[in-house]
Amino acid sequence: MKTFGLLGYPLGHSFSKKYFTEKFEKEGLADHEYVNFELDSIDRFPEILDYKHEVYGLNCTIPYKQQVMQYLDDIDDEAYEVGAVNTIKFIREESGRIELVGYNTDIIGFENSLMPMLSEKHKKALILGTGGASKAVKHVLTKNNITFVSASIEELQENEIGYDAIDETMIKDHLIIINATPLGTFPKVDACPDIPYNALTSDHVLFDLVYNPEITKFMSNGIEKGASVKNGLEMLHGQAEAAWKIWNED
Missing domain, CATH: 3.40.50.720 (NAD(P)-binding Rossmann-like Domain)
Incomplete structure (x- = not known):
């Protein structure tokens, strides 16, 4: 299962979860799922790395667009200039290492x-x-x-x-x-x-x-x-x- 998700708190009704769940269904991506990671503190971010399925990407919303940057290995130039990240890509290497790269698609x-x-x-x-x-x-x-x-x-x-x-x-x-x-x-x-x-x-x-x-x-x-x-x-x-x-x- 390839997992994508939304990081934020509180999340309530999530546009992203509805959007991507419908997208996966429409495109026949049965091995994809979209999960809300509703964390009450950014200190819990490492829990996402230990999720039961491999995470490949995250959207990020309030209040963590800035706070999450401390956990990233690299940040796209525009996102760095803006000072906020709303998209994170998980690059999984054969060695098992995970590189986290931040972007701002807003x-x-x-x-x-x-x-x-x-x-x-x-x-x-x-x-x-x-x-x-x-x-x-x-x-x-x-x-x-x-x-x-x-x-x-x-x-x-x-x-x-x-x-x-x-x-x-x-x-x-x-x-x-x-x-x-x-x-x-x-x-x-x-x-x-x-x-x-x-x-x-x-x-x-x-x-x-x-x-x-x-x-x-x-x-x-x-x-x-x-x-x-x-x-x-x-x-x-x-x-x-x-x-x-x-x-x-x-």
């Missing part, structure tokens, strides 16, 4: 999902949230020469602002607005970041990393003003397929 998923929505006028972005999910977002924006500022409820760091600094002028000046917080996720579907949505226009692009529900409150506020909107499902599909490709590369 970069691929987000870039391929966001960029087709943009035009020449989209040069400035406002990122709502400064957690782990925002790291790949910042990397993609920088890579594509899009300037950005991040809104945070924590102690402010460089290039960060508080939500009270987001006024109508800032909204009108930043035509890309990205929700990198969990606000609006099922079942709390009436929640959304506190920004002046009345300043939105049809020139705005609103991207929500949340994918459940399909249309979040953040997105519906944009739709009311004629903005282009997208949720995080396409990004999730993209990062999952990129991970699958990495796991199967020689």
Whole structure:
């Protein structure tokens, strides 16, 4: 049995487990399984190496995208630059040694999902949230020469602002607005970041990393003003397929 899985805590309803289990069934991979490794501490990571079947790859989610890096033998350049890993490949050598290599496929998923929505006028972005999910977002924006500022409820760091600094002028000046917080996720579907949505226009692009529900409150506020909107499902599909490709590369 070839095992793949998801590392995180808590996991609850897992997109990855459902996605890959259905993928294995569809492709007739009866000798493949996908397991949720719901570990309450990253200190328990070595337990995965002793799993009853050989593990060949992991997806990694909150809160371990950074913490897991200490256990890896090598890290892809982009993942290292971002400072977070969401995909781990297990390279099993004939000697029995296992080499763990980290990647960040959130970069691929987000870039391929966001960029087709943009035009020449989209040069400035406002990122709502400064957690782990925002790291790949910042990397993609920088890579594509899009300037950005991040809104945070924590102690402010460089290039960060508080939500009270987001006024109508800032909204009108930043035509890309990205929700990198969990606000609006099922079942709390009436929640959304506190920004002046009345300043939105049809020139705005609103991207929500949340994918459940399909249309979040953040997105519906944009739709009311004629903005282009997208949720995080396409990004999730993209990062999952990129991970699958990495796991199967020689």
